[in-house]
Amino acid sequence: MIRVLVVEDSATMRHHLRESLAADPELQVVGEAIDGGQAVELVGRLRPDVVTMDMMLPTMSGLAATEHIMAEFPTPILVVSSADRQELFSTYNALAAGAVDVLEKPRGDDSDAGWERRLCSAVRMVSRIRVITHPRARLNGRSRAEATPPAPVPAAPAGSALGVVAVGASTGGPGALTQLLRALPAGFRTPVLCVQHIAASEPFAVAFSDWLAGQTGRNVSYATDGMPLRRAAGRVLLAPPDRHMLVADGLIRLNQGPPRHSCRPSVDVLFESVAAENGSSAAGCLLTGMGRDGAEGLLRMRSRGAVTFAQDEASCVVYGMPREAALLGAATYVLPPARIAARLAELAPREGVLP
Numbered sequence: 182m183i184r185v186l187v188v189e190d191s192a193t194m195r196h197h198l199r200e201s202l203a204a205d206p207e208l209q210v211v212g213e214a215i216d217g218g219q220a221v222e223l224v225g226r227l228r229p230d231v232v233t234m235d236m237m238l239p240t241m242s243g244l245a246a247t248e249h250i251m252a253e254f255p256t257p258i259l260v261v262s263s264a265d266r267q268e269l270f271s272t273y274n275a276l277a278a279g280a281v282d283v284l285e286k287p288r289g290d291d292s293d294a295g296w297e298r299r300l301c302s303a304v305r306m307v308s309r310i311r312v313i314t315h316p317r318a319r320l321n322g323r324s325r326a327e328a329t330p331p332a333p334v335p336a337a338p339a340g341s342a343l344g345v346v347a348v349g350a351s352t353g354g355p356g357a358l359t360q361l362l363r364a365l366p367a368g369f370r371t372p373v374l375c376v377q378h379i380a381a382s383e384p385f386a387v388a389f390s391d392w393l394a395g396q397t398g399r400n401v402s403y404a405t406d407g408m409p410l411r412r413a414a415g416r417v418l419l420a421p422p423d424r425h426m427l428v429a430d431g432l433i434r435l436n437q438g439p440p441r442h443s444c445r446p447s448v449d450v451l452f453e454s455v456a457a458e459n460g461s462s463a464a465g466c467l468l469t470g471m472g473r474d475g476a477e478g479l480l481r482m483r484s485r486g487a488v489t490f491a492q493d494e495a496s497c498v499v500y501g502m503p504r505e506a507a508l509l510g511a512a513t514y515v516l517p518p519a520r521i522a523a524r525l526a527e528l529a530p531r532e533g534v535l536p
Contacts, residue, residue, distance in 0.1 A: 184230050186220070188246065195268070198300070202301060218241040220250070229256060231304050343462065349478075351357025361519070376450075401419065408432065409488050485512055
């Protein structure tokens with residue numbers, strides 16, 4: 182039995198959540214909270230397997246409650262939120278603070294068909310994730326990341342100047358991407374192409390670029406089909422919702438080819454194209470996520486001379502995709518996101534000119 186704590190201030194929505202979860206014989210609602218403070222208290226007392234978390238709560242917000250829970254009682258959190266812009270940004274902040282996934286609340290239209298089934302499926306999926314005390318959580322006045330001295334950065338290998346960075350991430354990715362991009366130097370000009378799996382509706386996914394730009398101070402946008410890679414200097418380009426992103430003949434291309442590992446966009450599609458197109462002038466980074474998308478593509482990149490990175494287990498929300506890459510021998514280095522950024526900075530052209 183998977184024990185669930187429901188956090189929601191609306192009595193109507195709380196009833197809907199309770200009834201939807203009760204219909205699944207594997208799920209049991211063990212408590213309900215109507216504000217963030219009560220949520221933190223109940224997590225400590227009841228120790229549920231999963232928390233469904235609303236963002237807009239009285240007294241203490243869902244974001245603040247998420248941060249407290251992940252610092253004090255690490256528990257898988259599924260954010261159940263609306264597509265309101267303010268709430269979207271709070272949702273991504275919660276994902277960066279350690280929440281595992283997001284499900285949009287019912288809209289009251291045809292898109293609601295099967296919502297109860299999607300909720301129960303998401304709760305079951307989230308319950309399988311082993312979460313950790315999140316590095317962003319404040320403990321005794323400083324974060325765990327600050328308390329742990331960084332590992333030394335290996336010496337940069339000789340090779341081609343860095344022409345493109347390909348990044349893949351899934352569950353836990355918003356936080357890891359933020360850490361990586363923030364740690365890159367301000368003058369970093371090498372294009373960064375990123376596939377982030379977001380298991381949510383298009384309004385959630387579209388807002389991600391604006392949120393990531395605000396978090397990192399970088400030029401972040403969704404890729405457009407046919408853009409020359411050279412024009413992407415100094416930019417972070419994301420694969421749009423439901424589109425594969427790849428590089429071919431010096432151009433960034435988008436398509437709706439078959440999903441890979443049930444994913445579209447797929448990290449493997451991006452990595453394999455970069456391996457073929459850019460070879461040793463590329464770097465590949467596979468960050469936190471469930472499943473194995475990107476592991477074989479990262480191996481392909483390494484076989485073509487690219488420098489490849491997998492996020493280390495200690496800093497991952499979910500050590501799935503990076504673990505698969507490490508088992509395949511696909512990663513040249515296994516490092517936390519900020520240390521990956523330090524290596525990328527060493528590899529980038531000194532004058533910011535693409536090779």
